[in-house]
Amino acid sequence: MNEKSHGGRRIHLNPAGAGRMPAAVRAVLTEWTRFEDRYGPYELDERLEDVLHRRLGRRLAALLGAPPGDTFTCTGAADAFAAVLSRLPLGPRDRVWTTPYESAANLGAVLALRARTGCRLEVVPLRPDGDLDLEWMARHIGADVALVCVPHVPSGCGVVHPVEDIGRLLAPHRCLYAVDASYAVGQLPVDAARIGCHLLTGDGWRFLRGPYATGFACLAPRLRDALTPYGGPPLVPPHGAAAAALEQALALHTPATARPDLAPGLRAAVQDTAGTELIAPGRLQSGIVTFRHQDVPAALVRRRLADRGVHVWKTVAEEVPLYLPERGVVTAVRASVHHDNSAEDIALFADALKDAVTVTGTGPFPAPARHPQPQPVPVPVSSRPEAGGPPRARPAVRRHLALVPDGSAGTGSLRPGA
Structure with a gap:
């Protein structure tokens, strides 16, 4: 059920960002939008x-x-x-x-x-x-x-x-x-x-x-x-x-989840690609796989994969501001699978990823920090108010956020950043 574009196969590995609407769903959305345009809300x-x-x-x-x-x-x-x-x-x-x-x-x-x-x-x-x-x-x-x-x-x-x-x-x-x-x-x-x-x-x-x-x-x-x-x-x-x-x-x-081999296959494809690092904390993983490459920036990996017919997502560390920035992650690639993906999709992703990272980029990323040991007391977020208050979600614009340290064991409060 993969869409065709420019005569080639298009692989959607970003349901975590936006799932592909089935044709019947698009038809309902279109029908009632037109109805409102003609008759009113x-x-x-x-x-x-x-x-x-x-x-x-x-x-x-x-x-x-x-x-x-x-x-x-x-x-x-x-x-x-x-x-x-x-x-x-x-x-x-x-x-x-x-x-x-x-x-x-x-x-x-x-x-x-x-x-x-x-x-x-x-x-x-x-x-x-x-x-x-x-x-x-x-x-x-x-x-x-x-x-x-x-x-x-x-x-x-x-x-x-x-x-x-x-x-x-x-x-x-x-x-x-x-x-x-x-x-x-x-x-x-x-x-x-x-x-x-x-x-x-x-x-x-x-x-x-x-x-x-x-x-x-x-x-x-x-x-x-x-x-x-x-x-x-x-x-x-x-x-x-x-x-x-x-x-x-x-x-x-349908209540069916992704085939049990798809997410492990996706992770294996990343691990088999030279220079990549999985960002996969915890003992139980879902159908979302996040990774980075030591030489090629995440934005470039995403674009090169798209040129090869594979659509993934670039995520910025500040989207999870208390976790990823503390581990030296600035940007990363996020791929995800749904039950309408296939083993062939994963194989095509593996080939496209190896091809996408063959040209080196801007240099290596810093070594990731280890997970901290549990602390005897909770880690408080800074109590100092920031100018302008807490950030507001802006779905139409992807803004980077900066972490402002306050000396409280590596956490901080958020403010809009560059």
């Missing part, structure tokens, strides 16, 4: 009432293992996460846990929460292998921990976090548990009930292959009750035509 909403208010919610509930009343549509996971955090009734005595794998957008929302409430922000340390230190979490959990934020799969590397184990660890305590499933849903099984989280967010345009600016949030009754006195979460619903297309994408979605 009110007529569109009336025609799509059953889709927007019943069918889409049922499909999301079935996908996520949540009651239909717990699911809400929105313009994206980062928007939903920021909206919920903007209404959380926390105070200066509360602790909030995040992880070194948090995205820049979500970390910005956490920093805004701290600025608004005065809560204490702590970063859960890692084990030497790069996994989250659950033993540390068990030792340090207490009644003052009000919120724990964990990405199921980070955007900058393919590690899969044990979100269900974390949910069981946190269940006896008063904290709210938020899981970002943006890079997990559609490629891995995601079950909100089994995870035990109070907030689950995700995007519709990645592995689910829906249109851009669509997403969802699952809010457990306890979280909704906490937000009710403050007007509830101000979630912005997606455009009607986009929501209808997302419903169609979910109707076509």
Whole structure:
């Protein structure tokens, strides 16, 4: 089912960035966009009432293992996460846990929460292998921990976090548990009930292959009750035509994950290419593979692969600002697989990658730092306010962010950078 272009085979290895919409999904998006252009948004909403208010919610509930009343549509996971955090009734005595794998957008929302409430922000340390230190979490959990934020799969590397184990660890305590499933849903099984989280967010345009600016949030009754006195979460619903297309994408979605040999084959192709280094912390990996080459910059690798019919993504370290920059990573290449990829796609990628790095680039990258040993105390993010406040997600513009050290064991706060 690979598309043809210029008479050659086109291999899409970027569902983590944007999945390929099936033809039926594109047709629904086009049909209802044209309808709105002719008749207006009110007529569109009336025609799509059953889709927007019943069918889409049922499909999301079935996908996520949540009651239909717990699911809400929105313009994206980062928007939903920021909206919920903007209404959380926390105070200066509360602790909030995040992880070194948090995205820049979500970390910005956490920093805004701290600025608004005065809560204490702590970063859960890692084990030497790069996994989250659950033993540390068990030792340090207490009644003052009000919120724990964990990405199921980070955007900058393919590690899969044990979100269900974390949910069981946190269940006896008063904290709210938020899981970002943006890079997990559609490629891995995601079950909100089994995870035990109070907030689950995700995007519709990645592995689910829906249109851009669509997403969802699952809010457990306890979280909704906490937000009710403050007007509830101000979630912005997606455009009607986009929501209808997302419903169609979910109707076509199958629970089948990528073939078990595809992701290991992708990693093996990288490891078999001279001069490459995998960025693969943790013991369990997903269908996302991140790497860099010692001589050829990531942007050039991406362009050369595209010239050879293989489409991947260039990621910048500051997209995961508490993890990748501390390991000497500036930019990297991210490839990902979906269940519609094939073993032939992986073989073509392997050949194209070897060809793409044969011409040397600007020089070697610095040696990567080892994973830090777990610390006896959490690593706080800087409490000093930055001019202009936390960064805002700008989907249309990819901006680099700089890490400002504050002397707190290698972490820092974010500010817009060059």
